[in-house]
Amino acid sequence: MAGTTVADGGLVEQAFGQAATSQGVAPGSAEYERMLAHVRATMGESKITVFRHLFGDEDRARAANRAFEAAYHDLVDQGRCTALPGAAEAVHRLRDAGVKVALTTGFSRDTQDRILAALGWQDLADLTLCPADAGRGRPYPDMVLTALLRTGTDAVQQVAVVGDTGYDMLTGRHAGAGVVVGVLSGAHREHRLRAGGATHLLHSVADLPALLLEEER
Known part of the structure; x- marks a missing residue:
């Protein structure tokens, strides 16, 4: 997140x-x-x-x-946490197209819930997960595989993992996700994301629906 x-x-x-x-x-x-x-x-x-x-x-x-x-x-x-431009709209567009969306974090459940409440995002995604919900946090595949099971997704190749860190990319690769997207809006730069195994790079999560829906076609 x-x-x-x-x-x-x-x-x-x-x-x-x-x-x-x-x-x-x-x-x-x-x-x-x-x-x-x-x-x-x-x-x-x-x-x-x-x-x-x-x-x-x-x-x-x-x-x-x-x-x-x-x-x-x-x-x-204190209101110091805000949504990145286009993030909520991207989730809505994906869900409208029939794509299941899970928001994952390295924070605890309590912290994740605080962030969701602060943004009014309690019902934004199909699913929200933290490490305690799945077993282990990143770079292990547990949260991705838990999302796959809870959303009823048929195969790991149908999963896209998206994040701003090398650990997100490693998680996607370890889980066998078909698409692993690094976004350049956060902690790590292009070289770290590519080293982690990114299959695609985007400037912003706002560009994600265009990528995934084109991939689907």
């Missing part, structure tokens, strides 16, 4: 700052900058997985994740 259909204006990094501070990592320190670089490199991955890597201790990772989510929720509640 964030970076693909949702513009969060750097809220992930701001919330990470709160999480790091809660664990005694001072902003501007060498440790903080090292951790921030990892956060940027792993955009799209399940957040608890990121914190487990950074802190190497389950209790600290969970505490950091709680602080991250609390900070992110505050920022969302």
Whole structure:
């Protein structure tokens, strides 16, 4: 969602700052900058997985994740989370054409629901999924395969995975999706998306219906 259909204006990094501070990592320190670089490199991955890597201790990772989510929720509640131009319209157009749409995230269910509520998107898609709904987060294929099962899709080749990070692309490839689309509106640039396995690149998710409906024809 964030970076693909949702513009969060750097809220992930701001919330990470709160999480790091809660664990005694001072902003501007060498440790903080090292951790921030990892956060940027792993955009799209399940957040608890990121914190487990950074802190190497389950209790600290969970505490950091709680602080991250609390900070992110505050920022969302302040209206700092907005829809990317054309995102909702793209979902409507796809659904009108008979394409099932699932919105997935690396955030928790609580955070995802906050974002959906802030945007009025509770009923926008056919399905919304977070890592806890499927088993594992990106780059594992669990959310894509869960979406396939819940929407009654016949084959993985009929699935298109769309995202703004290399982890989204890896997820699509690991799941066997027929189309893996990288959008250039978010965290990672063209070289990272191609390295992850993108079959197509778009400037915006607003261009997705034209691509998918043309592919279908």
